[in-house]
Amino acid sequence: MESIEYFLLLTGAIFCAYRATVSKRILSSTLYLACISALTSVVIFMLGATQVAVMELSVGAGLVTVLMVYALSVVGEDALDPTSVIPKPLALGLVGTVTILLGWMVYPAIQVTIVSGDVDLASVLWQSRVLDVWIQIVLIFSGVMGVLGLLSERTPGHSEEVHA
């Protein structure tokens, strides 16, 4: 029964990802991206990782989507996607091979029975992975700098002229 739920959710996510990739309009790609985020966060929730699911939903489907839409409104809708420079069969073949290889190699590793016996996220995060927390704080500050870059209206000065 669980299998079917996972199957539906993940099929939906992959379908959205595919639509996001091939869609000609960037705005609809953004909405598909938000859908992927929502669907994966449900899967994560079902796996029992409730906190991360909430984070993924709020950040992935919320914050990032807002930023995307904002960036699109700044650059305007000229953002059509022209035909790719790489032949599509080549891209498809390479990616297909790599993905299948990857799945093939991981497959034996997951044929285990799940051991229960869970450690609380809070205790892991604040005790054994406390270094990560500090790094995240630094990262968030650099993210704020990035937002400034996104919002800044300053056009590049003559001193920063690049050789186009």
Place this chain on the structure above:
Amino acid sequence: MNFSPLNIILIGIAGLLGVGFYGLLITRNLIKVVMMLQILIKAVVLALVFAGKISGNLGLGQSTAATVIVADTIVAVVGLALAVQVRRRFGTLDVPQISTLKG
């Protein structure tokens, strides 16, 4: 091969990764490049939680996934900021047109 939940999730992760890679290869728009990175990261977050689940240490998987989410959001923000600045400077988002790294 049976259709247990674990196998299905594995296939799902691989599928998301594949679509993300494919998108990175064919897209020529800088903002879409950032989006494709987002798809890849979704697959990775899912994989981390999944790995935590099957090794019986979901807390560790979750905490790593949380770090990845933070890092990836920063990547999105900086990537979008770059794209906006590139658009202002070059007047286009088309990747081949802004390539100045030609050897």
Place this chain on the structure above:
Amino acid sequence: MAGNLILLIIGIPWLGALVVWVIGDQRAKAQHILAVIFSLLSGIASLILLAFVDSQPAVNFTLGSAFGNLTFVPDGLAVTLTVIATVIGSLAVLFSVDYMRGEAQLGRYYFMVLFFIGAMAGLVLSGNLLFTFFFWEITAFCSYGLISFYSDDPKAVAGGIKALIITQVGGVGLLAGTLIAYANLDSFQISDVLANASVIPAAALSFMAFSFIIAAAAKSAQFPFHTWLPDAMEAPTPISALIHAATMVNAGIYLLARFYPAFASVPGWRTAVIIVGVISALITAFMALTATDLKRALAYSTVSQLGYMVYAIGAGGVLASQFHLLSHAVFKALLFLTAGSVIHAVGTRDMRRMGALSAKMPFARNVFIIGALALMGLPILNGFWSKELILEVGLEHSPRWAYILMLIGAGLTAFYTFRMTWMVFFGTQREELHVHETGTAMKVSLALLSIGTFTTWSFFGGLNKLFSASLPFHAMEEESTLEMVKAISFAPATWIALLVIALGLILFFTLGRKVALTESPRWLNSLTESSFGFESVNHFVVNTVSKFSESLRVTQTGQLNWNILGIIGALFIVLAVLLWGGA
């Protein structure tokens, strides 16, 4: 103490390189002064290091199993070469103060020179083969940067590229040998290689030995790689004196001398070394006979003299080769720097346009003649003792044909050296040239070098003592200077050699003088211009490498999508290798 000194010897020039570069080209005077100070300090430190010669590493950093320990061993061989590099280096820098006055981009020039001096000291002091290789590559890079210093001159750029590519062939040889040693001994330490050479399987050892011959031949411009050195003469003259006569080209000789105990027993190795030395010494002597460019003629004679050193090592005379290396470094630096002051004064390198300069440049004439006499090997200058020592070793330990060929080479040396001196300073004045006398800083370094030419042979005893005390694998007998002088004075080899040299001179004055000064025979000209046919071989190597790197340009599209394709392709390869290896 010794450890700190070694770090100072390498560190001071490198620090100086940064400082001179950072203070900027608008303060040219400060750059000159600082460069001289930093190089002199390094020279002084290396002279003090002479008191701390030891066979054990003085510096030892643990760098984990992948790189082995970074050690610096101040043994006799290393310290002698360090002293040569830093002392002649500081004299060349001193000379540059006059020579490079008013040139643009002094910062780049001094940066490269000082960076080179530090790297050369590191190359010989390093006890770890991997780091020897790193320093070896740094010296190649600096040599390239300085040959192509006048980067708007296409000949200079071409000469630099040629030198870089050919010495890289040597670098590949050195790296291959190093990795063979590591694969068999699990250690990069030179002392381990020397101690356990017999443990290495015979095939691997002989592969290593012969790839080191390639490395040495390419670095020291020996046959068949001897064509890059003459083209390297586009560099500023102090550089030709420092890098392409006195120091960097000695790195190959150093390598052979260092590993002689390990390779001597490899079948065919000594014969191969002797053959390389003999051929290099002879054919470049012929090329020097017809050269009309003063610096090229000196470059040919450098290759020829390096050939003598290689020959000496092949004959088993490690000490003799290093003794000649010391003499050669001093008198050839003197010759080059004097040539530099002459070229600086008259504004041309073509010897056919010079002539009768002796009245106008008496100081330059005097020191050039001192250097020339030492190059010919006339008593009592340092070149005499060391060359006789090599010939004596050759008479005893090398095949008779090799000895006879080297004797002929000595006669040729006398001939072309005299021709060179005559064309520049004597004879008739061929062209009205505006001449000014040598500058003061030039005079100081030339005077010091000519004093060295008279005296360095007396260091033989000390050199021998240093070597026998600190090189446990080379098994040397101790011999004092006095014993050496006695032995050489009464050896038949000496008298034979002197006779041949005199014959060369007589030949020059009787039939050769007119021929040599006007026009060489055409068949000899065409033969020497193509380096006896090896020019085309070297040309082919350089062209192939250039073309190959040019074709790699296609891979740098600068396009994001193709770069990502590359990344995913690499992921595929990694996965495939893992799957294949794991299955």
